[in-house]
Amino acid sequence: MTLSRRDALAALVGSAFALTFGPLAHAEDKKITLGFAQVGAESAWRTANTVSVKSAATEAGINLKFSDAQQKQENQIKAIRSYIAQKVDVIAFSPVVESGWEPVLLEAKNAKIPVILTDRNIDVKDKSLYVTMIGSDFLEEGRRAGKWLEERYKNEPGPINIAELQGTVGSAPANDRRAGLLEVIKNDPKFKVIASQSGDFTLAGGKQVMEAFVKTYGKKINVVYAHNDDMALGAIQAMEEAGWKPGKDVSVVSFDATKGGFQAMVAGKINVDVECSPLLGPQLMTAVKDVVAGKQLPKRIVTEETVFPMSVAAEVMPTRKY
Ligand code: AHR
Numbered sequence: 164m165t166l167s168r169r170d171a172l173a174a175l176v177g178s179a180f181a182l183t184f185g186p187l188a189h190a191e192d193k194k195i196t197l198g199f200a201q202v203g204a205e206s207a208w209r210t211a212n213t214v215s216v217k218s219a220a221t222e223a224g225i226n227l228k229f230s231d232a233q234q235k236q237e238n239q240i241k242a243i244r245s246y247i248a249q250k251v252d253v254i255a256f257s258p259v260v261e262s263g264w265e266p267v268l269l270e271a272k273n274a275k276i277p278v279i280l281t282d283r284n285i286d287v288k289d290k291s292l293y294v295t296m297i298g299s300d301f302l303e304e305g306r307r308a309g310k311w312l313e314e315r316y317k318n319e320p321g322p323i324n325i326a327e328l329q330g331t332v333g334s335a336p337a338n339d340r341r342a343g344l345l346e347v348i349k350n351d352p353k354f355k356v357i358a359s360q361s362g363d364f365t366l367a368g369g370k371q372v373m374e375a376f377v378k379t380y381g382k383k384i385n386v387v388y389a390h391n392d393d394m395a396l397g398a399i400q401a402m403e404e405a406g407w408k409p410g411k412d413v414s415v416v417s418f419d420a421t422k423g424g425f426q427a428m429v430a431g432k433i434n435v436d437v438e439c440s441p442l443l444g445p446q447l448m449t450a451v452k453d454v455v456a457g458k459q460l461p462k463r464i465v466t467e468e469t470v471f472p473m474s475v476a477a478e479v480m481p482t483r484k485y
Pocket residue numbers: 205206207208209282283336364390391392393418419439
């Protein structure tokens with residue numbers, strides 16, 4: 164049997180993992196302890212993600228140690244160090260930002276504690292510092308939003324001025340949702356990103372940034388490109404307070420597809436919501452059990468997602484789980 168280059172690489176990564184961590188010494192009847200370092204509680208998405216992780220751990224019979232980093236990388240690093248000191252079986256975390264993880268992940272590797280990334284990716288050269296990454300493809304999400312914009316404005320000459328509400332600076336979803344949009348619109352000069360600022364993925368942040376955009380750019384803005392629903396909802400408040408009609412005289416593009424996002428679509432205030440699922444708990448617990456059992460895992464597990472334009476919102480809303 165001949166292996167494709169990809170399969171051969173996967174096998175190599177798998178055996179490198181087995182060599183690094185060995186078959187984990189774990190008595191069959193002992194409860195697995197998982198240390199989970201969460202980003203914070205910045206958004207409705209995050210709240211749903213925390214609920215998913217906690218309830219999946221209970222259901223899987225996994226002993227969960229949970230910490231909230233309040234959107235600060237240093238808090239997450241402290242939490243990971245404390246999980247290493249407590250000798251948990253597996254560490255999982257959703258990294259606040261992409262860079263700066265090598266030292267602490269090396270400490271985990273030296274302590275032979277496998278690390279699983281969920282939701283957000285990291286930027287490290289040595290991929291053996293983590294076992295797998297479970298979550299969305301944020302770059303693809305940005306492309307999906309860009310394609311929706313191209314279609315929406317295909318018969319308009321432009322300029323189409325975009326005001327961007329970015330997520331947390333340096334985070335994977337903020338970097339990739341921006342990059343995905345730019346990749347799609349780069350060959351169409353009618354689209355221009357005229358303003359870009361971080362609202363840190365919060366409703367209050369989105370509102371504050373949008374208030375400033377309204378003052379500086381006024382009705383030059385054709386599109387609000389918000390990196391999540393909470394910021395989109397904050398921006399909607401700011402626009403309405405300025406007497407604008409979000410969703411009508413300005414297109415609002417958002418991410419997550421939470422219940423709040425759907426309600427705004429049904430009310431005609433968000434035009435499209437690109438789905439990003441927070442319900443990662445069950446997949447994470449399966450991965451934790453597999454790692455402890457010494458099974459090989461794919462390096463990347465991508466969540467399946469779609470795009471919801473405003474036109475389908477009323478019909479789909481009753482089926483939404485977060
Ligand atoms: O990492 C996922 C992002 O983080 C979600 O889009 C956002 O709502 C959350 O805070």
